[in-house]
Amino acid sequence: MQEPSDNTSAATSRAVLFDSFGGPEALNLREVPAPQAGPGQIRVRVTAAGLNPMDWFMTSDADTAARFGLSLPCGFGTDYAGVVDQVGDGVTGFAAGDRVFGGAMSRAVADHVVIDVAGTIAAGGSVNRTPDGVEDRTAATLTIAGCTAAAALAVVAPGPGDTVLIGGAGGGVGVFAVQLARLAGARVIGTGSATSADALRALGAEPVAYGDGLADRVRALAPGGVTAAMDLHGTETAQTARELGVPDDRITTIAAQIDGITPANGANAAPGAIEEIARLVAEAQLRVPIAAAFPVEQIRAAVELQAARHVPGKVVIDI
Known part of the structure; x- marks a missing residue:
């Protein structure tokens, strides 16, 4: 030694x-x-x-x-x-x-x-x-937040032309998920409290308040529809995505289990995922x-x- x-x-x-x-x-x-x-x-x-x-x-x-x-x-x-x-x-x-x-x-x-x-x-x-x-x-x-966000993105595979609804977008995993989805070319709508709106905009997300009426507020922001969703807090965003017509195979959760929806786990992040996130941080592409x-x-x-x-x-x- x-x-x-x-x-x-x-x-x-x-x-x-x-x-x-x-x-x-x-x-x-x-x-x-x-x-x-x-x-x-x-x-x-x-x-x-x-x-x-x-x-x-x-x-x-x-x-x-x-x-x-x-x-x-x-x-x-x-x-x-x-x-x-x-x-x-x-x-x-x-x-x-x-x-x-x-x-x-x-x-x-x-x-x-x-x-x-x-x-x-x-x-x-x-x-x-x-x-x-x-x-x-x-x-x-x-490590934990980055791997979890990478695993969630791997489930829903956002890209150009997608509008992604991210629940809990301002949280520890959310700050990675929003930016990674944006880097993949997707439009991002992120749920949060009224006080988090500016922080979400700074990450590249369009803020929307969580709670009752979420689906209607998302429809107003994205009349063309939502194509994928990541629920990083519970089940509200996933259930809202279903209400908006998002297919189950383009919805994921990290903190809850919902029949028919594939959960994301950071332990299953692809090899090299955390090294790629560290590289993006070093190159100031992700903050x-x-x-x-x-x-x-x-x-x-x-x-x-x-x-x-x-x-x-x-x-x-x-x-």
Whole structure:
């Protein structure tokens, strides 16, 4: 193993942990033994961690946590970005000092995270190189939301001539889905609150208020019809799309199951999808609005803000 430098050899590290599953009030910043990279692994000094709804959903109670294979004591957060500071035996392609980002399920909000170079987000962690020109805060938002958006687009395959209805367009996945659909040449109508309208326009979407009467409001915006839909929040957008005549094979959901409609899962994103998203960010073709950044000591406040689901963009933890 490549030996860590003197400033990375501390015996302890900090990590946000649950002593019992629950809401933000159950999160605590603890001192823990510093993890060490084993064979086939790297250790990353985490500088930023992006929050996602799945983070607090998975750990909201013991039964839900068990469905995801989580047990106490349990870490928190999945998206990370930082710098490699240890490289285990047998690892090629990464060296100490490399900037990286990726996903490590329910353990990313910590000073250090150990990643299996050949792993997946759910099993051992995933790792990608951070392109030049992409800061760590931004890189820390890419993996979960970017892969989920890419998977959703793959289901409905938007292109020139399409008008796509995106529900929850201003959320963490929505900011990627809107821009990717626009880059594919589609017109995008995005649902949101009245206060999110300007943010949606900045992404390239035409805003429409969610709630009762959504179908009528969409008809007024797109009298020629809607041809595809992505529901990134629940079922309202998917059901509205059906009402507007969109066929089931051009509708997808990410947070609900509807008979006849194919759900999208970031774990099924095409190989290379996250690298392509990182490239688009590096080339300024895709931007990630950071709604708020909190120091790790304020993890509870950060999760409360993100869990309210009214933030236009991403919430990031600085570590």
